[in-house]
Amino acid sequence: xxxxxxxxxxxxxxxxxxxxxxxxxxxxxxxxxxxxxxxxxxxxxxxxxxxxxxxxxxxxxxxxxxxxxxxxxxxxxxxxxxxxxxxxxxxxxxxxxxxxxxxxxxxxxxxxxxxxxxxxxxxxxxxxxxxxxxxxxxxxxxxxxxxxxxxxxxxxxxxxxxxxxxxxxxxxxxxxxxxxxxxxxxxxxxxxxxxxxxxxxxxxxxxxxxxxxxxxxxxxxxxxxxxxxxxxxxxxxxxxxxxxxxxxxxxxxxxxxxxxxxxxxxxxxxxxxxxxxxxxxxxxxxxxxxxxxxxxxxxxxxxxxxxxxxxxxxxxxxxxxxxxxxxxxxxxxxxxxxxxxxxxxxxxxxxxxxxxxxxxxxxxxxxxxxxxxxxx
Numbered sequence: 095x096x097x098x099x100x101x102x103x104x105x106x107x108x109x110x111x112x113x114x115x116x117x118x119x120x121x122x123x124x125x126x127x128x129x130x131x132x133x134x135x136x137x138x139x140x141x142x143x144x145x146x147x148x149x150x151x152x153x154x155x156x157x158x159x160x161x162x163x164x165x166x167x168x169x170x171x172x173x174x175x176x177x178x179x180x181x182x183x184x185x186x187x188x189x190x191x192x193x194x195x196x197x198x199x200x201x202x203x204x205x206x207x208x209x210x211x212x213x214x215x216x217x218x219x220x221x222x223x224x225x226x227x228x229x230x231x232x233x234x235x236x237x238x239x240x241x242x243x244x245x246x247x248x249x250x251x252x253x254x255x256x257x258x259x260x261x262x263x264x265x266x267x268x269x270x271x272x273x274x275x276x277x278x279x280x281x282x283x284x285x286x287x288x289x290x291x292x293x294x295x296x297x298x299x300x301x302x303x304x305x306x307x308x309x310x311x312x313x314x315x316x317x318x319x320x321x322x323x324x325x326x327x328x329x330x331x332x333x334x335x336x337x338x339x340x341x342x343x344x345x346x347x348x349x350x351x352x353x354x355x356x357x358x359x360x361x362x363x364x365x366x367x368x369x370x371x372x373x374x375x376x377x378x379x380x381x382x383x384x385x386x387x388x389x390x391x392x393x394x395x396x397x398x399x400x401x402x403x404x405x406x407x408x409x410x411x412x413x414x415x416x417x418x419x420x421x422x423x424x425x426x427x428x429x430x431x432x433x434x435x436x437x438x439x440x441x442x443x444x445x446x447x448x449x450x451x452x453x454x455x456x457x458x459x460x461x462x463x464x465x466x467x468x469x470x
Contacts, residue, residue, distance in 0.1 A: 103150030103163065111164070115155060122151040127345035181203040205337030208235065211330040212323075212343040217314055219351040223383050223408050226317035229309060230344065235331040236306045242294035243336065245302040250293035255284035278309050287335055312344055317359070317411035353381050359418030361407045364425050367391055372426045380422055382406055389422050397426040 104111055107121040125147045153159045153171065162170045213232045237243040246252055254260035258281035259444055265278050280286030294300025312324065323343045330340030348356075355362040365380050375393035379386040400421050407418025432440065 103153045106150040117153045118379040130407040148153035206334040208331035208333040208340040216347045222348045222385040226314040237332045238298035240297040243302040247293040260288040262286040316414040317409040345405040359408045
C-alpha cells in the first residue's frame with residue numbers, strides 16, 4: 095500500500111530524529127487518540143490521517159525500517175518490500191483494533207441511527223427571492239412495513255445467531271506492531287444483531303429495511319443562496335434495529351440569471367446608456383426581480399458609475415423583511431455606426447467642446463481607479 099499522506103514520519107509524529115522507542119510510542123498514541131473518529135467525527139480525513147500516522151509509527155518503531163528510511167527514504171522501504179503491516183485491514187475499525195485492541199465500541203447489537211440523505215433542488219433567482227413550496231422525489235431506505243423492521247416473516251420468530259452465540263460480535267486474532275491482538279467486529283451472519291430470522295421476510299429479504307421512493311413537499315425560504323442546504327430532521331434513511339432515522343439535507347441550486355448577478359443580499363445589473371443620453375440625463379428601465387424598474391441616470395453620468403436602488407435586492411434569509419439593494423452599473427455605449435447626418439452633428443458637438451466642458455472634479459487617482467474598474 096502506498097503511503098496515504100506523503101510526509102516525513104518524524105514530522106507526522108512530531109518527534110526528533112533521535113527519539114527513542116518510548117517517545118515514538120507515546121507520540122503515536124497521543125496522535126491516534128486525536129484522530130479517533132469517535133472524537134474527531136467532524137474531520138472527514140481522520141481515517142486518512144490515522145493511516146499516515148500508523149505508517150509513520152511502523153517505520154520508526156522497527157529498527158530495520160527506521161535505518162532504511164533514514165538512509166534511503168520511502169523509496170528504499172518500497173524497493174525493499176517493506177510495506178505497512180496493516181494494508182490488509184478492511185476498515186479503520188479493524189486497523190485501530192490491531193494497534194490498540196477493542197476497535198470503536200465492539201458489536202452493533204443495539205439500535206443504530208440511519209444515515210443522512212442528501213438531494214438537490216433547483217430554483218430560479220426570483221423563486222429564491224420570494225420563497226417557494228415545491229415537491230421533491232427521492233429514494234431512501236425505509237423500515238419494512240411487512241416485518242416491522244425485524245426481518246422475519248409474519249408469524250415466524252427470531253433465533254439466536256449460532257455464529258456469534260447471540261452477542262452480535264465475533265473475534266479473530268491478528269498480528270500487529272504490538273504482537274497478536276484480538277479483533278472484535280460485528281458478526282456478518284446477523285449483521286451485529288445477535289439474532290437471525292428463522293423465516294426471512296420476503297419483502298425485504300430479511301434485512302428489515304428496503305429502498306422506497308418518497309415524495310415530499312418542502313419550503314424553500316426566501317433569500318436562500320446557491321449551494322445552501324435545508325435540513326429536515328428525521329427524514330433521512332431509516333435506522334437499524336429500531337434506531338432513529340437520519341436527517342435529510344436538501345442542497346438548493348439557484349439558477350444563474352441572464353441579467354442579474356447576486357452579491358450577498360445585493361443584486362447587480364448593467365444598464366446600457368447611449369453616450370448622448372448619459373451626457374444629457376435620462377430615465378431608462380432595467381429588469382429587476384419583480385419586473386421593469388425605472389432608473390434615473392443623472393446628466394454627465396460617467397462610464398461605470400453605479401446607481402443604487404435600496405430595497406430592490408434579495409431578502410435576508412432569516413429576516414426577509416430586510417432586502418439588499420439593486421446596484422445598476424451604467425455602461426455608456428458609444429455608437430458604432432453613424433449616418434452622414436449623425437456624423438455631422440457629432441462633429442459639430444466635438445468642435446464646440448472646450449476644456450470647461452470636459453473638466454472632471456475627480457483627481458488622477460480616482461479617475462484611474464474608475465477607468466480600471468470598468469475595464470475588468
